[in-house]
Amino acid sequence: MSDPVQFSYVEAFLQKTIPSLNDSKLISMKSTLRNKPIMLVAEKKAKKSKRKPRKRLRMTKRILAKPTNSxxxxxxxxxxxxxxxxxxxxxxxxxxxxxxxxxxxxxxxxxxxxxxxxxxxxxxxxxxxxxxxxxxxxxxxxxxxxxxxxxxxxxxxxxxxxxxxxxxxxxxxxxxxxxxxxxxxxxxxxxxxxxxxxxxxxxxxxx
Structure with missing residues (x-):
């Protein structure tokens, strides 16, 4: 069972962030959020690395000294x-x-x-x-x-x-x-x- 103090904080947070929330929607949302962890801070999505595969990187950096004198x-x-x-x-x-x-x-x-x-x-x-x-x-x-x-x-x-x-x-x-x-x-x-x-x-x- 969830802590009443913690849940009252969640209720106050919902009313503050969504002022237009009526009582029926508030009750419905409270039942949905009961005993459920909530992330109050949006988690940043990790950016996809644009690094080339190691094998391709080695190939692009490989330098063969081609003789200039033929x-x-x-x-x-x-x-x-x-x-x-x-x-x-x-x-x-x-x-x-x-x-x-x-x-x-x-x-x-x-x-x-x-x-x-x-x-x-x-x-x-x-x-x-x-x-x-x-x-x-x-x-x-x-x-x-x-x-x-x-x-x-x-x-x-x-x-x-x-x-x-x-x-x-x-x-x-x-x-x-x-x-x-x-x-x-x-x-x-x-x-x-x-x-x-x-x-x-x-x-x-x-x-």
């Missing part, structure tokens, strides 16, 4: 540094091959190639579903999870998707290395913890 000849020093870098990584394997041993550790070489940095590599698109990109060659200037940005020999910047694309590069003395781009669809930093499938099928390499 002259192939300008990156000769970069190519030289990369050749020296990849030679140092593969020296041990090349020594084994040069010695004539047949049981070379190809799995070790695969892991090295997967984790290597390809900025500065001179690569060629050997095969791809996109016919217009087949045969393109140039220097890798930027790598993301899904693309290589290369400067071609005709001084153009091209974005080459990794998925379903086969790349090759030459490595002295006379080696041609083939890379299946689908196995490189990781951020460069994340490739350090990845491994090739033990015996991948052609379908797995090209998916």
């Amino acid at each position: 002259a192939y000849s300008s990156y000769g020093r970069l190519r030289s540094l990369w050749k020296e870098y990849i030679s140092n990584l593969l020296d041990e394997y090349m020594a084994v091959k040069a010695g004539g041993q047949q049981n070379a550790d190809l799995k070790c070489v695969q892991d090295i190639l997967l984790k290597a940095d390809y900025h500065g590599a001179d690569i060629t698109v050997a095969d791809t579903p996109c016919r217009t990109m087949k045969g393109i060659s140039g220097t890798v200037l930027q790598e993301t999870k899904n693309i290589f940005l290369i400067c071609t020999k005709d001084n153009k910047l091209r974005r080459i998707p990794k998925s379903q694309t086969i790349f090759t590069f030459e490595h002295p003395p006379g080696y041609r290395v083939t890379l299946f781009g689908s196995q490189f669809c990781f951020k460069p930093a994340h490739r350090l913890t990845k491994r090739f499938n033990k015996n991948p099928t052609l379908k797995e390499l090209l998916k």
